[in-house]
Amino acid sequence: xxxxxxxxxxxxxxxxxxxxxxxxxxxxxxxxxxxxxxxxxxxxxxxxxxxxxxxxxxxxxxxxxxxxxxxxxxxxxxxxxxxxxxxxxxxxxxxxxxxxxxxxxxxxxxxxxxxxxxxxxxxxxxxxxxxxxxxxxxxxxxxxxxxxxxxxxxxxxxxxxxxxxxxxxxxxxxxxxxxxxxxxxxxxxxxxxxxxxxxxxxxxxxxxxxxxxxxxxxxxxxxxxxxxxxxxxxxxxxxxxxxxxxxxxxxxxxxxxxxxxxxxxxxxxxxxxxxxxxxxxxxxxxxxxxxxxxxxxxxxxxxxxxxxxxxxxxxxxx
Numbered sequence: 001x002x003x004x005x006x007x008x009x010x011x012x013x014x015x016x017x018x019x020x021x022x023x024x025x026x027x028x029x030x031x032x033x034x035x036x037x038x039x040x041x042x043x044x045x046x047x048x049x050x051x052x053x054x055x056x057x058x059x060x061x062x063x064x065x066x067x068x069x070x071x072x073x074x075x076x077x078x079x080x081x082x083x084x085x086x087x088x089x090x091x092x093x094x095x096x097x098x099x100x101x102x103x104x105x106x107x108x109x110x111x112x113x114x115x116x117x118x119x120x121x122x123x124x125x126x127x128x129x130x131x132x133x134x135x136x137x138x139x140x141x142x143x144x145x146x147x148x149x150x151x152x153x154x155x156x157x158x159x160x161x162x163x164x165x166x167x168x169x170x171x172x173x174x175x176x177x178x179x180x181x182x183x184x185x186x187x188x189x190x191x192x193x194x195x196x197x198x199x200x201x202x203x204x205x206x207x208x209x210x211x212x213x214x215x216x217x218x219x220x221x222x223x224x225x226x227x228x229x230x231x232x233x234x235x236x237x238x239x240x241x242x243x244x245x246x247x248x249x250x251x252x253x254x255x256x257x258x259x260x261x262x263x264x265x266x267x268x269x270x271x272x273x274x275x276x277x278x279x280x281x282x283x284x285x286x287x288x289x290x291x292x293x294x295x296x297x298x299x300x301x302x303x304x305x306x307x308x309x310x311x312x313x314x315x316x317x318x
Contacts, residue, residue: 004063005030005154005185006051011060013046013209020046021209023060028187028202033180035196035203036189039303043209044189045082048158052079065154075104078152082159082189084143086131092138093118093127096146103150110149117145121171137168144172148179155179157188161195173199197295205299207306217295224293224301225251225264228271233284235259240283247277260287 006028013021021043028034038044049055051062053070064070070077086095093114100110118127121141131139140163148155157176161169176186176199190196196203197217204214213220232240244261245253249269254262265274271290278285 003030004028005032005065006034006187007061007063008047008051009061011047011050011057011062013043013050013055013057019209021050021057024206024209024211025060026204026211026214028185030185031180031183032201033176033186033188033199035200036187036206037191037193037196037203037299038189038206039191042191042206044206045158046209047206048079048156048189051156052077073154075150076153078103078147078150078155080144080147080155080157080160082162084140084163086139086143086146088132089130091128091130092123092134092142095131095142096149099146100149103152105150113149114145117149118142121145121175136163137165140164141168141171144175148175151184153184155184155186157186159190160188161190161192169195193295193299205302207303210306212302212306213298220295220298221293224297225267226271227291227293228263228265228274229256229287229289229291230261230263230278230285231259231287232261233286243281243283247274247281249274249277 004027008027009025011021011024012019024043024047036044036047046055050057051064051070061068062070065073065076067073090098093111096114096117097105097107097110100113101107105113115124115127118124123138123141126134126138131142134142144157144160147157160172164172173195176188180186188199200217202214202216203220205212205220213223230244241253241255241261244250244263247263249266250263251266251269252264254264256262263274265271275288278288
């Protein structure tokens with residue numbers, strides 16, 4: 001069996017003179033949770049629409065579940081679009097079953113699975129409520145369940161956490177993790193790093209339609225220096241910054257609010273050595289925190305550099 005669920009090679013798409021996606025290459029392994037990350041307007045939705053055959057690329061190749069054309073495997077794919085939309089007069093269970101039938105399920109099985117899913121995710125009492133009578137969060141949950149009702153091998157979610165409250169965001173994270181445990185492949189796009197950091201085994205980060213990074217969260221973190229946040233007990237006239245910059249192992253010092261300094265460590269430096277050097281230098285501390293870079297830090301650094309390399313303002317690419 002092909003271990004690759006999804007692969008793009010050199011995929012590009014332009015609208016007139018505007019390049020929405022440029023030479024994009026990445027692959028998703030079967031059974032993994034894969035993040036598709038980037039700021040608004042990065043080209044994420046355009047890419048997902050090409051994966052699904054909604055629009056055609058100008059160049060490059062796309063393989064979905066081992067096929068060059070997604071048309072032959074569409075029943076094995078579940079897709080949640082960024083633009084939410086349900087038939088407001090349909091009832092919750094009826095809606096989910098309808099999407100199941102579109103993917104080849106028979107009516108009885110589709111309705112049975114719809115009611116099971118609603119019960120499992122706390123909406124059993126609303127199975128016969130019309131969509132217009134549900135809260136926004138409930139309606140979004142119905143649309144998410146409509147995406148997975150047929151048990152797809154590949155689940156593609158475009159900004160699935162958008163508009164959900166923290167409780168329902170956690171419910172969706174649990175759902176994604178549960179589908180992965182069943183051996184299903186999940187690709188989800190987001191610009192909120194906390195979800196990706198908790199869920200993704202690997203991810204690709206794009207900006208302005210181009211790939212900036214592909215790999216694991218730990219591999220991404222390794223691209224940035226570790227950072228110490230410290231505050232001095234006394235820092236008359238701001239002289240502490242100069243003294244901190246002379247400490248061995250410190251590559252850069254940036255002042256923050258309330259007397260806080262951010263120290264970037266050199267590649268070979270340890271936090272313990274810097275702490276010892278502070279004491280040896282007579283620096284009295286009231287705070288000392290060593291932290292690894294977060295995925296948010298990676299995102300800001302990579303995307304900031306990419307945006308800074310282009311003087312022209314970005315156009316919406318999604």
